[in-house]
Amino acid sequence: xxxxxxxxxxxxxxxxxxxxxxxxxxxxxxxxxxxxxxxxxxxxxxxxxxxxxxxxxxxxxxxxxxxxxxxxxxxxxxxxxxxxxxxxxxxxxxxxxxxxxxxxxxxxxxxxxxxxxxxxxxxxxxxxxxxxxxxxxxxxxxxxxxxxxxxxxxxxxxxxxxxxxxxxxxxxxxxxxxxxxxxxxxxxxxxxxxxxxxxxxxxxxxxxxxxxxxxxxxxxxxxxxxxxxxxxxxxxxxxxxxxxxxxxxxxxxxxxxxxxxxxxxxxxxxxxxxxxxxxxxxxxxxxxxxxxxxxxxxxxxxxxxxxxxxxxxxxxxxxxxxxxxxxxxxxxxxxxxxxxxxxxxxxxxxxxxxxxxxxxxxxxxxxxxxxxxxxxxxxxxxxxxxxxxxxxxxxxxxxxxxxxxxxxxxxxxxxxxxxxxxxxxxxxxxxxxxxxxxxxxxxxxxxxxxxxxxxxxxxxxxxxxxxxxxxxxxxxxxxxxxxxxxxxxxxxxxxxxxxxxxxxxxxxxxxxxxxxxxxxxxxxxxxxxxxxxxxxxxxxxxxxxxxxxxxxxxxxxxxxxxxxxxxxxxxxxxxxxxxxxxxxxxxxxxxxxxxxxxxxxxxxxxxxxxxxxxxxxxxxxxxxxxxxxxxxxxxxxxxxxxxxxxxxxxxxxxxxxxxxxxxxxxxxxxxxxxxxxxxxxxxxxxxxxxxxxxxxxxxxxxxxxxxxxxxxxxxxxxxxxxxxxxxxxxxxxxxxxxxxxxxxxxxxxxxxxxxxxxxxxxxxxxxxxxxxxxxxxxxxxxx
Amino acid sequence: xxxxxxxxxxxxxxxxxxxxxxxxxxxxxxxxxxxxxxxxxxxxxxxxxxxxxxxxxxxxxxxxxxxxxxxxxxxxxxxxxxxxxxxxxxxxxxxxxxxxxxxxxxxxxxxxxxxxxxxxxxxxxxxxxxxxxxxxxxxxxxxxxxxxxxxxxxxxx
Numbered sequence: 001x002x003x004x005x006x007x008x009x010x011x012x013x014x015x016x017x018x019x020x021x022x023x024x025x026x027x028x029x030x031x032x033x034x035x036x037x038x039x040x041x042x043x044x045x046x047x048x049x050x051x052x053x054x055x056x057x058x059x060x061x062x063x064x065x066x067x068x069x070x071x072x073x074x075x076x077x078x079x080x081x082x083x084x085x086x087x088x089x090x091x092x093x094x095x096x097x098x099x100x101x102x103x104x105x106x107x108x109x110x111x112x113x114x115x116x117x118x119x120x121x122x123x124x125x126x127x128x129x130x131x132x133x134x135x136x137x138x139x140x141x142x143x144x145x146x147x148x149x150x151x152x153x154x155x156x157x158x159x160x161x162x163x164x165x166x167x168x169x170x171x172x173x174x175x176x177x178x179x180x181x182x183x184x185x186x187x188x189x190x191x192x193x194x195x196x197x198x199x200x201x202x203x204x205x206x207x208x209x210x211x212x213x214x215x216x217x218x219x220x221x222x223x224x225x226x227x228x229x230x231x232x233x234x235x236x237x238x239x240x241x242x243x244x245x246x247x248x249x250x251x252x253x254x255x256x257x258x259x260x261x262x263x264x265x266x267x268x269x270x271x272x273x274x275x276x277x278x279x280x281x282x283x284x285x286x287x288x289x290x291x292x293x294x295x296x297x298x299x300x301x302x303x304x305x306x307x308x309x310x311x312x313x314x315x316x317x318x319x320x321x322x323x324x325x326x327x328x329x330x331x332x333x334x335x336x337x338x339x340x341x342x343x344x345x346x347x348x349x350x351x352x353x354x355x356x357x358x359x360x361x362x363x364x365x366x367x368x369x370x371x372x373x374x375x376x377x378x379x380x381x382x383x384x385x386x387x388x389x390x391x392x393x394x395x396x397x398x399x400x401x402x403x404x405x406x407x408x409x410x411x412x413x414x415x416x417x418x419x420x421x422x423x424x425x426x427x428x429x430x431x432x433x434x435x436x437x438x439x440x441x442x443x444x445x446x447x448x449x450x451x452x453x454x455x456x457x458x459x460x461x462x463x464x465x466x467x468x469x470x471x472x473x474x475x476x477x478x479x480x481x482x483x484x485x486x487x488x489x490x491x492x493x494x495x496x497x498x499x500x501x502x503x504x505x506x507x508x509x510x511x512x513x514x515x516x517x518x519x520x521x522x523x524x525x526x527x528x529x530x531x532x533x534x535x536x537x538x539x540x541x542x543x544x545x546x547x548x549x550x551x552x553x554x555x556x557x558x559x560x561x562x563x564x565x566x567x568x569x570x571x572x573x574x575x576x577x578x579x580x581x582x583x584x585x586x587x588x589x590x591x592x593x594x595x596x597x598x599x600x601x602x603x604x605x606x607x608x609x610x611x612x613x614x615x616x617x618x619x620x621x622x623x624x625x626x627x628x629x630x631x632x633x634x635x636x637x638x639x640x641x642x643x644x645x646x647x648x649x650x651x652x653x654x655x656x657x658x659x660x661x662x663x664x665x666x667x668x669x670x671x672x673x674x675x676x677x678x679x680x681x682x683x684x685x686x687x688x689x690x691x692x693x694x695x696x697x698x699x700x701x702x703x704x705x706x707x708x709x710x711x712x713x714x715x716x717x718x719x720x721x722x723x724x725x726x727x728x729x730x731x732x733x734x735x736x737x738x739x740x741x742x743x744x745x746x747x748x749x750x751x752x753x754x755x756x757x758x759x760x761x762x763x764x765x766x767x768x769x770x771x772x773x774x775x776x777x778x779x780x781x782x783x
Numbered sequence: 784x785x786x787x788x789x790x791x792x793x794x795x796x797x798x799x800x801x802x803x804x805x806x807x808x809x810x811x812x813x814x815x816x817x818x819x820x821x822x823x824x825x826x827x828x829x830x831x832x833x834x835x836x837x838x839x840x841x842x843x844x845x846x847x848x849x850x851x852x853x854x855x856x857x858x859x860x861x862x863x864x865x866x867x868x869x870x871x872x873x874x875x876x877x878x879x880x881x882x883x884x885x886x887x888x889x890x891x892x893x894x895x896x897x898x899x900x901x902x903x904x905x906x907x908x909x910x911x912x913x914x915x916x917x918x919x920x921x922x923x924x925x926x927x928x929x930x931x932x933x934x935x936x937x938x939x940x
Contacts, residue, residue: 676919
């Protein structure tokens, strides 16, 4: 059999334009007569606006307009929340595009300036006079939930956005009967996504026709068009949203933003194109954050290592308003996954979503699953320590056994397929686990503190089906669509609703087409990210674009193959039932010389001189694919660290990632996703934290102050895999975009705590800065 | 007040009147209409705007256009010769050293500088040399491999 293009690590077709500076990102767009917008943002986290005077700003050189909340009254609706979590007493606070009377976080927009150039717009911001009366602030969700806390929204008592419960089995009884209970308080610190491309919008509105074109840094242009129609009133048929080249998102480019709608408003009102590009520092208080949980978790088990129950309470900080998908993240994408890779008979979790005077929280790579995986895998390690078992043995003892077609968890999910023990075994064989433990013991004899962290994870992705989306309050569908069009010479155009932004899916999509119908992948052009030219899609997030969009594409090509077979049979004067297909050629069974290639068929389908009865001309098909269930990638990650106890410095010396995302279309791209995902998770463990002070001012408010992973100090990630196809998906694929991040934070955390265990250190909040580690060591020594 | 400056970018002379405060990166992007050079931050941390200034890699957000009057700048648009990619561009492609591509032009010029001074850099030396350039997609691993590969290609010539 010839080498399949499916499974081949071919070079990405996206790269030539990216490597030569010829790709076009939103901020690269310049239109004739274009103006520049700049946003005045509140310097206070909570305050009453008592006066705004825009007179001097309006008179400044180059300024065309200045708008405040009064100007958008009636013209812009509040920014919608699109995940209306049911059965949770959800209270959605009104989220105006420009703050009216009260500001609720540093970053809330107070006014907009539009000027001839970006320098003039920025200058004019300084001339707007605003008087504020500061109000009390609260930035952490637990404090905000207490009685007497400052109240953000007068109609939402206790700052409680929602209270959501998941419960399966009888957790309370499990804890009553437990031989062993371990407890932990975990802080999933707030993180700032930091896609390298800052957010931007360019709006062009034709006042004569009422047509809007919006170029936007988004992961989901069709959702932007949909919600833009709600907020700005520009109907969907007159609105074209283009996500051109998008420079990473990691969740922060899912939501719709006040600044984007204001850019539309300015263009529409003035009648000239308007560009707005966030500065990076502005983005720190304007683009959504991630995580921000305080988790109180306890695990019940037996002395011989069986987990009998898991119980937890989570306070999830939501920010000052609910971002587009926010309510679903600490709940559906988190709580339902608490069984992890284990057969846990009883689970109960209470999640309190709490408003705080902070930037709204959204999905951030992994979105709920890293926080779930952390809870389980941290508690499993604590449990192992408590009962004196090797953490590997505890994992093995509790694993769900290998399954190929469905496993039901007590939280109500049906996992697709998995072999968790095999993944663990392969990863441990690769690292030489027994040898590692010996090395660790030897190191300790020489006063060197080495730690090993092991994580077995399973995650939920490939978000769909739509029926479930409706049941869980997601205000959209979760299907994907594709149109495949052959041209007379056998070249192919694909129009796809999904909109990748760095993941390389133009390449993987072309590989799917090539694999399904035997054309050269270079003969396939992929169109995406433009609502005028592509069919509807629900966006790239939740590691769903290949699993759902790729599946839609494969099914579409199969429809074309079926039609082509009928045409080929007709041309060869054979019965359809006698036709066979292989690698782009249709031939009569038993006589391979009687054949037509897909290119022959494409030509004849277009000429249409001799079509079978009842078959239309052309060779084109479309599919709206709604998956029957989610997909559940899994794997085992291993980290080795050494802690310098004199300085508190953590050195990550080895990292192994074994991931099972099903069959890999392009293993090079898969490995790249793993590398990037793992390093983002390492960032949470070792470096990153959004810090708010007592006045809810963001202290880590620039790239200078927020520690992102850099090239130095990281080992090469060793990438391994197993391959377990998903029965929920026509091409068997799962997802890989978030897996690395989901597993790596707790893997590194457990490794560091393993290193510190001989010193008696019990708990350290992330990130493991040298100072924090050093202090923890000193405290343990003192006690 | 505007001042006249003459800056050569990729072999073409740009004579413009600019405000003294105008950053070189904005000169390149707005006046030169060369948008391959990216702005990823406003604190000179990210390195996305790195270009060659008289052959030396410089973050173009750290200097003013008026400071570099008369200088010769190379941006990513000028790195390939007659359509043939530079070995660094080829190697980033070959080793999957980019995903969203936003940091890539800056990464390439920071790497260019390293290889000029150290034609056979180790992985550790590459990681150290790229400390001033941030990437959120790749975890840096394939960037390191790409630079090593490019160095081999370039020294093999």
